[in-house]
Amino acid sequence: MNSYALTMILLSVLSQVAGQIWLKKALDSNSIASRQRKAVTFACAIAGLALSFFVSLGLLQKYDLSYYYPFQGLSVIIVTLAAYLFLKERITLQLSLGMILISAGVILVSAS
Amino acid sequence: MKPSTLPFLRSAYFLLLLDALFITASQVFLKIGATETARVPSVAQWLGFTGLYSNWVWVGIVCLILSFVCWMKVLRRMPLNIAFMLSNVVHILIPISCWLFLKEVITPTRWSGIALVTIGLMIVATPTVKLEERL
Numbered sequence: 001m002n003s004y005a006l007t008m009i010l011l012s013v014l015s016q017v018a019g020q021i022w023l024k025k026a027l028d029s030n031s032i033a034s035r036q037r038k039a040v041t042f043a044c045a046i047a048g049l050a051l052s053f054f055v056s057l058g059l060l061q062k063y064d065l066s067y068y069y070p071f072q073g074l075s076v077i078i079v080t081l082a083a084y085l086f087l088k089e090r091i092t093l094q095l096s097l098g099m100i101l102i103s104a105g106v107i108l109v110s111a112s
Numbered sequence: 113m114k115p116s117t118l119p120f121l122r123s124a125y126f127l128l129l130l131d132a133l134f135i136t137a138s139q140v141f142l143k144i145g146a147t148e149t150a151r152v153p154s155v156a157q158w159l160g161f162t163g164l165y166s167n168w169v170w171v172g173i174v175c176l177i178l179s180f181v182c183w184m185k186v187l188r189r190m191p192l193n194i195a196f197m198l199s200n201v202v203h204i205l206i207p208i209s210c211w212l213f214l215k216e217v218i219t220p221t222r223w224s225g226i227a228l229v230t231i232g233l234m235i236v237a238t239p240t241v242k243l244e245e246r247l
Contacts, residue, residue, distance in 0.1 A: 008158060021247050057160025057169065060146035065139055066210040066218050066226070070203065073229040076240050083243040098236030105228030112222035 001110045005063065012055040013074045017082070019048025070109045073102045124189035127182050128198055134179030136205040138172045140213055145169030192245075197237035203230040 022045035025031060026038045033041070059068050077099050083089040091099075120126055145168030152162040163169045186195050207226050210216040218226075 004158075021244075024244075024247075054159040054161060054163075057142060057146055057163040058158050059160070060143050061150040061157075061160050061163065064210065064216045065143040065214060066207045066216050066222060069139060069206050070226050070229045073203070073233050076233060076236055079240055079244055079247065080236070083247055087243075087246055089243055089246065092239060095236055095239050098232045098240075101228050101232030101235065103232075105225040105230075105232060108225030108228065109222050110225075112219045112225060 005059070006110075008055055008059050009068070009071045010074075012052045012059065013071060013078060015048045015055065016052035017075050017078045019045050019050075019052060021082075022048060067109060067112070071106055074106060077102060124186050124195075125198075127186045128190070128195060131179050131182035131186060132199060132202050132205060134175045134182060135199075135202050136209050138175035138179060139206055140209050141168045141172035141175060143210075143214060145172060193238040193241040196241050197234055200230055200233045200237065203233065 022041050025033070026042035026045055031038070056068070080089075080091060080095050080099060084091055142163070145166030146160060146163050148166045148168065149160075149162045152165060154162045183195075183199075203226060207218055207223070211218055
């Protein structure tokens with residue numbers, strides 16, 4: 001797989017994860033953040049999700065759907081790594097096993 | 113319709129199935145629309161804006177919205193980790209639809225990759241949901 005496709009796929013998955021996390025934060029009724037802060041977060045969420053959508057549309061113009069869609073599994077890996085980096089969450093054996101399987105699967109698809 | 117099917121039609125599982133079907137349909141429609149508009153000259157090809165010229169893409173967007181509505185209803189009746197785990201069925205429905213409707217050629221390598229991704233997602237469904245809740 002060429003580096004263009006890889007970059008675009010990573011961009012689409014990253015922006016989707018970011019968009020979803022921002023959306024959750026913006027809509028969270030238990031959060032103590034101010035109205036303005038939540039509005040900014042909500043705008044970021046829409047931007048992230050829109051970016052992800054259009055990048056994936058661009059990818060679909062070039063590649064098969066069955067080639068592109070399995071990469072959505074990478075979002076789980078990104079969530080796990082983000083939780084590890086920012087929240088110091090432990091990466092359990094279960095998570096490691098799942099991430100290895102997903103990575104192996106994604107590598108196989110990229111070679112197909 | 114048999115009386116015994118009615119409870120299923122009202123259940124959260126049916127909504128989850130609808131959600132999966134809407135997602136699958138939306139991806140297929142988006143792909144059809146993307147293929148239609150692939151040759152349209154664009155100022156930024158990496159952003160598929162030209163896809164918006166296709167009606168199929170708009171149908172795909174509507175299906176995405178409908179899937180989101182179903183998903184919200186599902187989450188009111190089912191814990192997120194189970195819903196997320198079951199929703200991974202789309203990773204099987206989509207390649208099958210690609211083969212059936214889009215006539216895509218899916219090699220055994222690709223099927224193996226898809227299988228590994230699906231199994232991996234099922235394994236980490238519950239812990240991932242917990243992590244997402246904390247992020």
